[in-house]
Amino acid sequence: MSNDxxxxxxxxxxxxxxxxxxxxDGGVFAWRGVPYAAPPVALLRLRAPEPHASWTGVRDASSFxxxxxxxxxxxDEDCLTLDIVRPPTSxxxxxxxxxxxxxxxxxxNCSAPMYRGHSLALRGDVVYVSIGYRLGALGxxxxxxxxxxxxxxxxxxxxxxQVAALEWIQRNIAAFGGDPDNVTVFGESxxxxxxxxxxxxxxxxxxFARAIAQSSPVASSYPRTRTARWAREFxxxxxxxxxxxxxxxxxxxxxxxxxETLVHRGVDAEPGTRAFAPVVDGDFLPEHPxxxxxxxxxxxxxxIIGTNAHEGRAFPRFADILPxxxxxxxxxxxxxPDAVKSAAISAYPAYPKPRGAADLGGDVTFWEPxxxxxxxxxxxxxxxxxxxxxxxxxxxxAGLGATHATELYTVFGHRPWWFPLLTSFGGxxxxxxxxxxxxxxxxxxxxxxxxxxxxxxxxVDWPRYDTAERATLILDAQxxxxxxxxxxxxxxxxxxxxxx
Numbered sequence: 260m261s262n263d264x265x266x267x268x269x270x271x272x273x274x275x276x277x278x279x280x281x282x283x284d285g286g287v288f289a290w291r292g293v294p295y296a297a298p299p300v301a302l303l304r305l306r307a308p309e310p311h312a313s314w315t316g317v318r319d320a321s322s323f324x325x326x327x328x329x330x331x332x333x334x335d336e337d338c339l340t341l342d343i344v345r346p347p348t349s350x351x352x353x354x355x356x357x358x359x360x361x362x363x364x365x366x367x368n369c370s371a372p373m374y375r376g377h378s379l380a381l382r383g384d385v386v387y388v389s390i391g392y393r394l395g396a397l398g399x400x401x402x403x404x405x406x407x408x409x410x411x412x413x414x415x416x417x418x419x420x421q422v423a424a425l426e427w428i429q430r431n432i433a434a435f436g437g438d439p440d441n442v443t444v445f446g447e448s449x450x451x452x453x454x455x456x457x458x459x460x461x462x463x464x465x466x467f468a469r470a471i472a473q474s475s476p477v478a479s480s481y482p483r484t485r486t487a488r489w490a491r492e493f494x495x496x497x498x499x500x501x502x503x504x505x506x507x508x509x510x511x512x513x514x515x516x517x518x519e520t521l522v523h524r525g526v527d528a529e530p531g532t533r534a535f536a537p538v539v540d541g542d543f544l545p546e547h548p549x550x551x552x553x554x555x556x557x558x559x560x561x562x563i564i565g566t567n568a569h570e571g572r573a574f575p576r577f578a579d580i581l582p583x584x585x586x587x588x589x590x591x592x593x594x595x596p597d598a599v600k601s602a603a604i605s606a607y608p609a610y611p612k613p614r615g616a617a618d619l620g621g622d623v624t625f626w627e628p629x630x631x632x633x634x635x636x637x638x639x640x641x642x643x644x645x646x647x648x649x650x651x652x653x654x655x656x657a658g659l660g661a662t663h664a665t666e667l668y669t670v671f672g673h674r675p676w677w678f679p680l681l682t683s684f685g686g687x688x689x690x691x692x693x694x695x696x697x698x699x700x701x702x703x704x705x706x707x708x709x710x711x712x713x714x715x716x717x718x719v720d721w722p723r724y725d726t727a728e729r730a731t732l733i734l735d736a737q738x739x740x741x742x743x744x745x746x747x748x749x750x751x752x753x754x755x756x757x758x759x
Contacts, residue, residue, distance in 0.1 A: 268280075269288065269347075269349075270282065270283070270288060270290075271317060272290065272434050272435055273434060274293070274430075274431045274434060275430050275431055276294075276310075276311050276312070276313045276314065277313050277314040277315065277316075277317075277318055278316070278317045278318065279293055279317070279318045279319075279320040280317045280318070280319060280320055280321070281320045281321065281343070282320075282321045283347065284377075285377050286346075286347070286377065286381060287344050287345065287346060287347060287377050287380055287381065288344070288345055288346070288347050289342065289343065289344045289375075290320040290342065290343040290344075290435070291320055291321060291322055291323045291324070291340075291342045291343075291370070292320060292322055292323050292324035292340045292342070293320050293324075293340055293341055293342070293343065294311045294324075294339060294340050295311065295339055295340065295341050295390070295423060295424045295427035295428075296308035296309060296310065296311055296339040296420065296423045296424075296427070297309040297310060297311045297312065297339070298336065298337035298339065299336060299337075299338075299339060299393060299397075299416070300336045300337060304336065304397070304506075304507065305397070305402055305412045305413065305416065305506060306411065306412070306413050306416075307413045307416070307419045308339060308416075308419055308420050308423040311339075323340075323342060323369075323370035324337075324338060324340030324341075324342075324370070324391055325337060325338055325340075326338060326367075326368035326370070326391065327368075327391060327392065327393050327394040327395070327397070327398065328394070328395065328397060328511040328512065328514065328515050329362075329365060329366045329367070329394050329395060329515060330365065330366060330515060330519055331366075332366075332368070333511070333512060333515075334368075334511070335511075336393075336397065336511050338391045338392070338393065339391060339392070339393075339420055339423070339424075340391050341369070341388055341389065341390045341391065341424055341427070341428075342369060342370060342375075342376075342388065342389045343386065343387070343388050343432075343435050344375065344376045344377060344380045344386070344387045344388075345380055345385070345386045345387070345435060345436055345437070346380055346381055346384055349436075350384065350436065352433065352436065352437060352438035352441070353384060353385050353386045353436055353437055353438060354383070354385045354386070354437075354438060354441045354442075354443065354702075354705045354706045355385065355386045355387075355388060355428065355432055355437040355438060355439070355441060355442045355443065355705075356376075356379060356383070356385050356386070356387050356388070356443050356445060356701075356702075356705050357388045357389075357390065357424070357425065357428060357442060357443065357444045357445070357467070358374060358376065358387070358388070358389045358390070358445055358446060358450070359390060359392075359421060359444065359445070359446035359450035359451075359453040359454060360374055360389065360446070360447070360449075360450050361446065361447045361448030361449040361450040361451070361474075361664070362394070362448070362449055362450075363448070363449050363533065363535065363578070363580065364394055364395070364398065364399045364417060364449045364452075364533075364535040364536060365394055365395045365399075365518065365519075365522065365535050366394065367394070367449070367450075368391070369389035369390055369391045370389075370391075372673065372675070373667055373668075373671055373673045374389050374671065375389075375671075376389060376671065378671060378672035378673070378698070379670075379671065379672070379698065379701070379702065382672070382698050382702060383698070383701070383702025383705065383706070384702075385702060385705055385706070386432060386435055386436055386437035388424075388428060388432070388437075390420075390421065390424040392417045392420035392421055392424070393416050393417045393420055394417065394535070395514060395515055395518045395535055396493060396514040396515070396517065396518035396521075396535070397416070397511065397514050398416045398417035398420070398535075399416070399417050399534075399535035399536060399537070400486070400489060400490050400493055400518070400534065400535065401414045401415075401483060401486040401487060401489075401490050401538045401540065402490050402494075402502075402506055403540075404487055404490065404491075405490070405494065405502040405503050405506060406503070407503045409503075410503050410506075410507060412506065414486075414538045414540045414542070414543065415537055415538050415540060415543045415544055417453075417537075418453065418456060418457075418460065418537050418543065418544065419462075419543060421453055421457060421463075422457070422460065422462050422463050422466065425442070425444065425457075425463065425466035425467060426466060428442060428466075429442075429466060440468065441468055441705075441706070442466070442467040442468055442469075443467065443468065443469040443470065443471060443704065443705040444457060444467040444469075444470050444471075445470065445471035445472070445473070445701070446471075446472065446473065446475075447473040447474055447664060447666075447667055447670075448473070448474050448475075448476070448663065448664065449476070450473075451472040451473050451474055451475030451476075452472075452475050452476050452477065452479050452480075452536070452537070454470050454471065454472045454475065455470075455472050455475045455477045455548050455549075455552065455564075455632060456480060456537050456544065456548045457470070457558075458470060458548065458551070458552065458557040458558050458560070458562070458636075459544070459546060459547075459548035459551035459552065459556075459557050459558075460543065460544055461543075461545065462543065463558065464558055467560065468560055468561075468708070469560050469561045469562070469704060469705065469708055470560055470561070470562045470563070471562070471563040471564075471701065471704065472562065472563070472564040472565075472629070472632075473565065473566075473666060473667075473670070474565075474566050474567060474570060474625045474629075474663060474664070474666075475564065475625065475628070475629055475632070476533075476624050476625055476628065477548060477549050477552065477628035477629055477631070477632045478547075478549045478628040478757035479532075479533055479536045479537075479624075480536055480537040480538070480539055480544065480547055480548055480549075481532065481536055481537075481538060481539065481759060482538075482539045482547075482759055483538060483539070483540055483541070485532070485759070486534075486536075486538045489521065489525075489534040492521060492524075493517055493518065493521050493534075494506075496517045496520055496521060497509070497513070497517055518534075518535070521534050522534050522535065522580070526579065526580055526587070527586070527587060527590075529590070529758070530582040530586075530587035530588070530590040530591045531582050531587075531590070531591035531623070531624075531757070531758050532758050533580065547759070549628055549631065549632060549757070552631070552632040552635045552636050553631055553632065553634070553635035554635060555635050555636065555638040555639040556639070557635075557636055557639060559639050559640040560640055561640055561641040561642070561643075561704070561708045561709070562633075562636050562640060562641070562642045562643070563642075563643045563644075563645065563700075563701075563704055563710070564629050564632060564633050564636075564642065564643075564644055564645075565629065565644050565645030565646055565647065565731070565732075565734075566625045566626040566629050566646065566647070567625075567646070567647040567648075567661045567662060567663060567664075567665060567666055568646055568647065568648045568650075568660055568661040569617075569618060569621065569659065569660040569661055569662045570621030570622065570624065570625045570626060570662060570663045571583055571616075571617040571618055571619070571620045571621020571622065571624070571662075571663070572614065572617045572618070572621065572658065572659045572660060572662045572663075573659060573662040573663045573664070574617065574620070574621070574663065575613065575617055576659075581617075581620040581621065581624055582619075582620040582623070582624075583613075583616050583617045583619075583620035583621070584616055585610075585611040585616060587620070588604075588610075588611075588616060588619060588620065591623070591758070594756070594758060595754070595755060595756060596754070598754075599754040599755055602751045602752075602753075602754070603619070603623075603751050603752050603755055604619070605751060606747055606748040606751035606752075607619045607748075614658060621662075621663065622748065622752075623752070623755070623757075625663070626745075627749075627752045627755070628757065629644075630644075630749055633724055634724075634726050634729075637723070637724045637725050637726065638726075641708065641709065641723055642723065642724045643704075643709075643710055643721055643722075643723060643724055643732070644724045644729075644730075644731045644732070645721075645731060645732045645733070645734050646731055646732075646733050646734065646741075646744055646745075647661050647665070647666040647734045647735075648661050648733050648734060648735040649661055649665075649666075649669070649686075649689060649690070649693040649734060649735045649736055650662075650665060650686070651681050651682045651684065651685060651686030651687075651689070651690065652684040652685035652686050653680075653681055653682070653683065653684045653685075653686070654681070656684065666697065666734070668690070668694070669690070669693045669694040669696075669697040669698070669734075670697055670698065670701060672694050672698060678690075688736070689735075689736030692717070692736045692737075693734060693735060693736055696716055696717050696734060696738055697734060699711045699715060699716045700716055700721065700732075703715070703716075710732070716738070717737070717738040719732070719738045719739060719740060720740075721740070722740060728742050728743070729742060729743035729744075729746075730742055731743075731744050
């Protein structure tokens, strides 16, 4: 769309709904808290996102929008905003990188210092966008069976929000200097699950040209038979006699409180599942994303997908939600033949000791379904897989290694005040080298659809993945390519079916 304001002031940009004025911040131009859909409040609570109303005058875009309501942050239901960052110089249409934050679909905030994107925007000469979306029970429980003739409820609200944000980007990002035909959607953990789910969502077709999934729990989507039961349990926990009225009128803080109770009960009662997840509703999400990816029927866009070497080790200490105890792992295997369970467990010699249990729980949640997704998608479009191995010595001494989310510091080049302490026992040079490596690959992929050639990325070419070689890049201070890494474990999991 045209932008008459750019000629006068590059910080004033005309969108389809009105003009926004951004700020200069740390060497970049930034527009914060830009609404991409109407506030999902009042009659729009628990409904699919609607277009935002137009405004007159210039809307201030200097401050971040509120986080979605979540534990330890009351946030605000008016959370459907996004943030845009780009280099200050004029340039032809830049590639666009759209980040979906993680947090188990119950927490997280696109305005967190980690996710502000300045380093990526400047290093890659890209337009960086981070999106907020509904979380927890307000975004990821399926209350449709409690609808009445007067009050409708929709499913997959957080997923619908993500699609609405991508639609907004298609309509408006050119005004910010971005190329709507060259959009890469990327995310980590639950945000990576959003990416792999978008690959299987019909409404997302054509909204992005490439995808990066960092530690995706690809299998974490569930049919309505299960999600309806979770919604009923949620309503039972509220004590409400009239479910529709409670859902319409209760404060957001009550959704958070009851939702936390529901999730914490499920960790032990139904290990290997999580109540806050996309719903295979036969409509907006017609099929399970892992089925679609394995069958090679996802949107045919290039994909980078991978996991960290020791995903599960962080969870018992910091977020005890995975099957990382013997009792939970026994429950997770209850629906499969004993031979399948025995084969999988045999691949973890340290099991049932805590570290072995954590590695098993992390692998079944993130690594095993990602390998299956990569295998299927590799026959559909160019696919590149990685394993992230880098960890400062202190993380190894702590028994964590390259655990869940540690790659984010290299993807974003984020260095909080305590980072020098993390590398005080060694790893500072490795952190710089791995950051250079990861950012070089991510921005080259966003621009060209392939990782960077070896001479520009540690001297190692990153081959395309296929089921014959299963070539995987090991992301480390000294990168290397391995053929079918962890092959023994991969074969040991054959026959395992995730809980549906």
